Amino acid sequence: MKKLSYTLLFASGLVFGQFFETGKTFTKQDTLKGSDTAFRNFWDVKKYDLSVEPDFEAKSIKGNNTISFEITKDIKNPTFQIDLQQPMKADKVQASFPMAEYKQEGDFIWIKSDKAFKKGEKYTVDITYSGNPRIARNAPWDGGWVFTKDEKGNPWMSVADEGIGASIWLPTKDIWSDEPENGIVMKIITPKDLVGVGNGRLISKKQEGDKTAYTWEVKNPINAYSIIPNIGKYVNFKDTFKGEKGKLDLDYWVIDYNLDKAKKQFQQVKPMLSAFEYWFGPYPFYEDSYKLVESPYLGMEHQSNVAYGNGYTNGYLGNDLSGTGVGLNWDYIIIHESGHEWFANNITAKDQADMWVHEGFTMYSEVLFTEKFMDKKSADLYMQGIHKTISNDTPIIGKYGVRNEGSGDMYSKGASMLHTIRQVINNDEKFREILRGINKDFYHQTVTTQQIENYISKKSGIDFSSVFNQYLRSVKVPVLEYEQKGEELKFRYTNVVKNFSLSIRIDSDLTINPTEQWQTIKMKKGNPVQFNKNYYIRYKKVQ
Secondary structure, three states: OOOOEEEEOOOOOOOOOOOOOOOOOHHHHHHHHHOOOOOOEEEEEEEEEEEEEEEEEOOOEEEEEEEEEEEOOOEEEEEEEOOOOOOOOEEEEEEOOOEEEEEEEEOOOEEEEEOEOOOOEEEEEEEEEEOOHHHHHHHOOOOOEEEEOOOOOEEEEEEOOOOOHEEEOOOOOOOOOOOOOOOOOEEEEOOOOOOEEEEEEEEEEEEEEOOOEEEEEEOOOOOHHOOOEEOOEEEEEEEEEEEEOOEEEEEEEEHHHHHHHHHHHHHHHHHHHHHHHHHHHOOHHHOOOOOEEEOOOOOOOOOOOEEOOOOOOOOOOOEEEOOOOHHHOOOOOHHHHOOOEEEOOOOEOHHHHHHHHHHHHHHHHHHHOOOOOOOOHHHHHHHHHOOOOOOOOOOOOOOOOOOOOOOOHHHHHHHHHHHHHHHHHOOHHHHHHHHHHHHHHHEEEOOOHHHHHHHHHHHOOOHHHHHHHHHHOOOOOEEEEEEEOOOOEEEEEEOOOOOOOEEEEEEOOOEEEEOOOOOOOOOOOOOOOOEEHHHHHHHHEEO
């Protein structure tokens, strides 16, 4: 079908009213960004074919994105919502269907169609964009582009946008629940003395005048916030890993003067992959390779393009987040950000409110790696140290439909909850089967918290619903009050949600099932009771 092109300068006849109720905290814009709106829920993104060219001096970017999609239900004359946050601008919009008009309003491009669409039909929207994107003040936490220089004064550019969204620079359907199933092709145009590194595999490198175009391809579904260009004085070295699905290509891109450091530090990759394939199943993106790319910020889990900026040191910038010393035995960014290839990239939360699915499981991957790389005692010690970093300020699950993250406790408390669940299951092979099953049964899918909760309860044969309610939806830490008189042990739970059910092993071989009512049991010996420190609960001796 012939493409129809319009400029941005037209007298708009569209009236966008108050479509959604706004709460005390969130606005209509938050709902438009975070919900599967009537402008999003009838089309499914299949592929992004994009280009990006940054200008270091002007701190600007320009490019193009062709969005291929499929209609998911019969609909007449719908309006499409494309996200592109200010101050970025859509310079030209084309479509392979009749457009009545379009306009850019705030952080959105609205395309009003003039056609009855049928389920299963496939179309494209092509957007040329440019502007000075938001600059990150403290990447990767606040989000934005980074225009900086390496130690030798060479330009070094990238972007991080997990929280704020890829639409701060790229016109996309910027909602986690819709990933392009057929992947992306990304062309990065750089000055001839710099290198552009993207996601997936490099499929071409071409000179275009005094510039170079590096084209990268991802064949698998990919979350939009993982689509990241990196531009700098990169050099490359490669390796391979013999994994569960055969040969996995390892691709490393680092700033030229750090090559020797990288070759040494990145030796941790193979033990990491070995441990994670054991616990989680095969690396999810063999077709796109595994890649570490040195970045001008600490790190991020960009799919098949993991950002590394930990200074070639062990720990977290040389520190151990657990406070136990265990975390100084490995590089936090290599381990943690790579763990996200399974939890965040293979399975992605549909809504940002469920981001604990990414961070809780991935922080727990640090524990599981430690167990394989070192020993179980060290892993337990590391986890017990993480318990102490939990703040219990607000619930882990955020507000749905408004791009709202829950508490930062999603990392440490999410991991602590999983470790607690593991203690209750008390069968590491079954626990491993559950982790591998999640990655297999939800392979390359977006998920909800409820799906993960139900899966763990069903596969374990234990109803963990009250445990999830306790740790994900409240800030209460369970307290086990107890009193011991010789062989007699009296106990109960306090500070728990309604019908809280969590069994506890004590003295290695004795299991109790506390409730909010006092219970009394007789132990085999009268020695002081020994509580398992791996549960995230507090023990309080009462008189």
